[in-house]
Amino acid sequence: MDKVINLKKGLNLSLTGQASGFVRDKALSATFAIKPTDFTNLIPKLAVKAGDEVKAGDVLFFDKKNEEIKFTAPVSGEIVAINRGAKRVIQEIVILADKQIKFKQFDAKSSISKGVDSVKEQMLLSGAWTLLRQRPFNVVADPNAKPKGVFISGFNSKPLGADVNVMLGSENANFQAGIDALNTLTDGHVHLGLPTEGAINSALTNATNVKKHYFNGPHPAGNVGVQIHFIDAINKGDTVYTMSPQDVVILGRLFNEGIYNTSQVVALSGSEFTSNCYISTPKGAQIEHLISNNLKSEDARLISGNILTGEKVNKETYLGFYDNNLTAIPEDTSPEFLGWLLPTYERPSASRTFVWFKRLLAKGRAEGFNVNTNMHGEERAYVVTGEYDKVMPMDILPNQLIKSVLANDIDKMEELGIYEVVEEDLALCEFICTSKMPVQQILRDGLNYIQIEA
Amino acid sequence: MKGLRSFLDRIKPTFQEGGNLSMLHSTFDAIETLLFVPGHSAPAKGAHIRDGIDLKRTMITVIVAMMPVLIWGLFNVGYQHYLSLGVNEGFATMNNMLFGLSKSLPIIAVSYGAGLGCEFLFAQFRKHPVNEGFLVTGMLIPLCMPPDVPLWMVALATIFAVIIGKEAFGGTGMNPLNPALLARAFIFFAYPGSMTGENVWIADKPDGYSGATSLSNLSAAESVPVDGNWLNVSGWSVGDMFLGFEPGSLGETSVLMCLIGGVILFATGVGNWKIMVATFVGGLGGGLILNGLVAMGIGADNAFMAVPAYYHLLMGGFAFGAIYMATDPVSAAQTERGKWIYGIMIGLVCIVIRVFNGAYPEGMMLAILIMNVSAPLIDYYQVQSNIKRRLARAK
Numbered sequence: 001m002d003k004v005i006n007l008k009k010g011l012n013l014s015l016t017g018q019a020s021g022f023v024r025d026k027a028l029s030a031t032f033a034i035k036p037t038d039f040t041n042l043i044p045k046l047a048v049k050a051g052d053e054v055k056a057g058d059v060l061f062f063d064k065k066n067e068e069i070k071f072t073a074p075v076s077g078e079i080v081a082i083n084r085g086a087k088r089v090i091q092e093i094v095i096l097a098d099k100q101i102k103f104k105q106f107d108a109k110s111s112i113s114k115g116v117d118s119v120k121e122q123m124l125l126s127g128a129w130t131l132l133r134q135r136p137f138n139v140v141a142d143p144n145a146k147p148k149g150v151f152i153s154g155f156n157s158k159p160l161g162a163d164v165n166v167m168l169g170s171e172n173a174n175f176q177a178g179i180d181a182l183n184t185l186t187d188g189h190v191h192l193g194l195p196t197e198g199a200i201n202s203a204l205t206n207a208t209n210v211k212k213h214y215f216n217g218p219h220p221a222g223n224v225g226v227q228i229h230f231i232d233a234i235n236k237g238d239t240v241y242t243m244s245p246q247d248v249v250i251l252g253r254l255f256n257e258g259i260y261n262t263s264q265v266v267a268l269s270g271s272e273f274t275s276n277c278y279i280s281t282p283k284g285a286q287i288e289h290l291i292s293n294n295l296k297s298e299d300a301r302l303i304s305g306n307i308l309t310g311e312k313v314n315k316e317t318y319l320g321f322y323d324n325n326l327t328a329i330p331e332d333t334s335p336e337f338l339g340w341l342l343p344t345y346e347r348p349s350a351s352r353t354f355v356w357f358k359r360l361l362a363k364g365r366a367e368g369f370n371v372n373t374n375m376h377g378e379e380r381a382y383v384v385t386g387e388y389d390k391v392m393p394m395d396i397l398p399n400q401l402i403k404s405v406l407a408n409d410i411d412k413m414e415e416l417g418i419y420e421v422v423e424e425d426l427a428l429c430e431f432i433c434t435s436k437m438p439v440q441q442i443l444r445d446g447l448n449y450i451q452i453e454a
Numbered sequence: 455m456k457g458l459r460s461f462l463d464r465i466k467p468t469f470q471e472g473g474n475l476s477m478l479h480s481t482f483d484a485i486e487t488l489l490f491v492p493g494h495s496a497p498a499k500g501a502h503i504r505d506g507i508d509l510k511r512t513m514i515t516v517i518v519a520m521m522p523v524l525i526w527g528l529f530n531v532g533y534q535h536y537l538s539l540g541v542n543e544g545f546a547t548m549n550n551m552l553f554g555l556s557k558s559l560p561i562i563a564v565s566y567g568a569g570l571g572c573e574f575l576f577a578q579f580r581k582h583p584v585n586e587g588f589l590v591t592g593m594l595i596p597l598c599m600p601p602d603v604p605l606w607m608v609a610l611a612t613i614f615a616v617i618i619g620k621e622a623f624g625g626t627g628m629n630p631l632n633p634a635l636l637a638r639a640f641i642f643f644a645y646p647g648s649m650t651g652e653n654v655w656i657a658d659k660p661d662g663y664s665g666a667t668s669l670s671n672l673s674a675a676e677s678v679p680v681d682g683n684w685l686n687v688s689g690w691s692v693g694d695m696f697l698g699f700e701p702g703s704l705g706e707t708s709v710l711m712c713l714i715g716g717v718i719l720f721a722t723g724v725g726n727w728k729i730m731v732a733t734f735v736g737g738l739g740g741g742l743i744l745n746g747l748v749a750m751g752i753g754a755d756n757a758f759m760a761v762p763a764y765y766h767l768l769m770g771g772f773a774f775g776a777i778y779m780a781t782d783p784v785s786a787a788q789t790e791r792g793k794w795i796y797g798i799m800i801g802l803v804c805i806v807i808r809v810f811n812g813a814y815p816e817g818m819m820l821a822i823l824i825m826n827v828s829a830p831l832i833d834y835y836q837v838q839s840n841i842k843r844r845l846a847r848a849k
Binding site for chain 1: 455458459487489490491492493494495496497498499500501502503504505506507508509510511512514515583585586587625626627628721722723724726783784786788789790793837840841843844845847848
């Protein structure tokens with residue numbers, strides 16, 4: 001085995017509602033949508049209008065700043081609505097799906113051997129380019145950048161995270177084709193982060209043309225940002241690309257079969273689902289379709305994405321482009337009498353002040369907590385120090401970094417390593433924060449501020 | 455609880471904007487959120503679940519950790535008082551407790567009243583919720599006061615500490631100095647007669663009775679005992695100093711009780727153990743260095759230098775300061791290695807002030823305040839080393 005990178009800091013949260021079991025192949029959702037808001041800081045320029053017919057892989061809109069980057073339809077059908085929000089910002093481009101998806105045909109495998117330009121062209125034409133994101137900033141990759149590496153995390157350490165092994169299924173050939181395509185994009189390597197424990201899908205273990213790195217430790221060991229930090233950290237001026245393993249498979253299909261087939265596996269996680277299963281569906285499925293009678297309570301909070309990083313959604317909207325989790329947990333807005341002193345029900349905590357309520361301690365507990373959305377306190381000024389450091393495995397000072405953002409001090413943000421992190425890397429800090437700071441939002445504000453000022 | 459909840463919901467509009475008592479909005483809010491953790495749910499984006507901990511629980515844990523020293527202090531105030539009158543009926547007696555309460559409760563009430571009053575006023579004018587920090591400060595202030603301190607001084611010092619020490623810098627979380635120690639320092643410099651000397655550490659003692667603490671005895675000692683019998687010099691045995699049968703501020707006398715509080719702070723993770731351990735290490739190290747100098751013949755006639763190093767940890771407010779004051783996370787160093795440096799320096803500086811500054815036999819307060827001011831500098835170098843590692847990597 002290659003060198004193992006041991007991480008000590010972090011926190012594994014054991015929660016009820018981990019998706020398990022088989023993958024259900026459901027009939028197609030009636031409508032699908034691509035949401036430009038899923039792509040950080042994107043200004044979309046429409047290429048279709050309501051009433052147009054599209055095939056899977058046809059362009060829906062461009063990136064206004066770089067029209068090479070095309071966002072394409074995940075399914076074929078008729079554009080039935082272009083929903084706009086405040087200030088007429090485009091929220092959703094809704095497609096009424098055909099019963100049988102018609103795919104636009106692209107070149108097949110040969111294009112990989114033709115080299116980087118041909119791969120890039122095919123990815124950009126088909127829309128598969130948008131599966132690729134770049135750091136810093138976690139935005140759709142810049143095709144003109146010279147990434148020093150492409151990074152893929154081969155496991156998910158997030159609480160209630162979708163299991164990568166299930167998501168990859170038996171798509172070994174497509175995963176490998178995806179890797180081969182990514183290899184052309186960089187002069188460096190394609191890096192694959194793998195866990196030291198548990199079963200690993202053969203698509204990962206048998207993958208060639210990649211540098212494998214093994215990680216041992218609690219969440220966030222599975223975050224690609226953490227892995228990059230230990231493999232080849234991002235310095236000022238560097239660019240790296242990242243892609244989720246499931247999207248590597250979608251990319252592989254483009255080169256193996258010549259079609260942009262976004263079929264992926266979505267985990268239904270959280271205690272509010274009657275059955276925590278996996279569902280196979282193209283990207284952009286309607287939330288309501290994914291749920292279909294599987295919800296225990298209509299009041300549950302639905303989250304597109306992970307419980308620590310996702311976005312609250314309603315049933316009428318659509319799953320986020322990069323999300324492979326739909327989470328449902330109880331919404332809780334009830335005041336708790338002396339809740340800070342005598343908690344009336346179980347909740348996870350990393351704090352040892354709950355040692356008297358032994359069942360409340362988050363660490364070392366096998367059975368899961370049934371968590372809800374209660375903040376368990378109010379936002380306060382920073383008082384406690386050192387708690388973020390306990391869940392931050394990177395050599396980064398999270399408190400000081402967040403404070404530099406609050407002070408709008410770009411030099412300090414750069415010096416303290418803001419380019420190495422995105423929201424999910426600081427999600428645990430937000431979870432454990434005594435002062436209930438919106439850490440992820442502050443970080444995003446800082447990243448946006450840098451992009452605007454630079 | 456439902457009745458209480460609906461009562462609060464019923465009277466809430468009176469305190470909100472436009473209500474008759476809207477000037478008491480923050481006061482109402484503070485009481486309401488103390489009774490009920492508000493049912494706020496996580497925002498639409500980000501972490502949808504949150505840890506059970508909040509600042510109220512953190513602060514109340516510190517108060518729990520202060521209970522041992524408080525209870526000991528109440529008994530001791532009475533015990534020392536009756537001892538000075540020539541009555542000794544034992545330590546844990548009802549009379550001692552009642553006298554202790556009669557002296558200490560007013561100080562506690564004034565400290566909380568004056569401090570919370572300022573906090574509520576500022577919360578109201580600045581339109582932010584009342585922070586929980588003063589729950590701890592309000593108890594720390596009486597614990598570091600002599601039992602005979604005039605109440606108006608306590609009020610004045612508390613108001614000074616809250617307004618100049620905290621609110622002027624932006625409120626809770628922004629204060630460079632520990633507010634409780636600032637209150638003590640205020641009296642120490644403005645009214646030294648009430649904070650130093652031999653006459654303030656025992657409440658209502660008769661004039662002829664010496665109320666000197668071990669620190670003042672040592673400071674006044676003119677020679678080193680040739681027979682090595684330090685009891686004659688310090689006036690209090692090691693056992694008395696450790697257990698706390700000694701005059702002094704309300705909370706500082708018993709090292710044992712401080713250690714119990716320290717264990718609570720350590721076990722719950724609320725107090726930083728690195729700072730506590732580092733401070734004791736620094737103090738002991740400082741004492742040993744001085745002992746070493748004496749052994750080399752330097753300052754051999756200075757009792758304060760020659761006294762066994764561990765005496766320094768037992769005397770005065772060293773343990774109290776190390777465990778309750780130095781660990782204040784806002785005014786301490788915030789980087790992990792910085793906390794070690796910060797603690798060790800407090801211990802060292804305390805010994806230096808005690809031994810070499812004859813005017814201030816108790817150096818702990820000044821040591822912590824000096825290191826409070828230096829903490830950002832320590833952090834600066836720690837942060838800089840992180841930045842340098844990142845820059846070195848880029849090459």
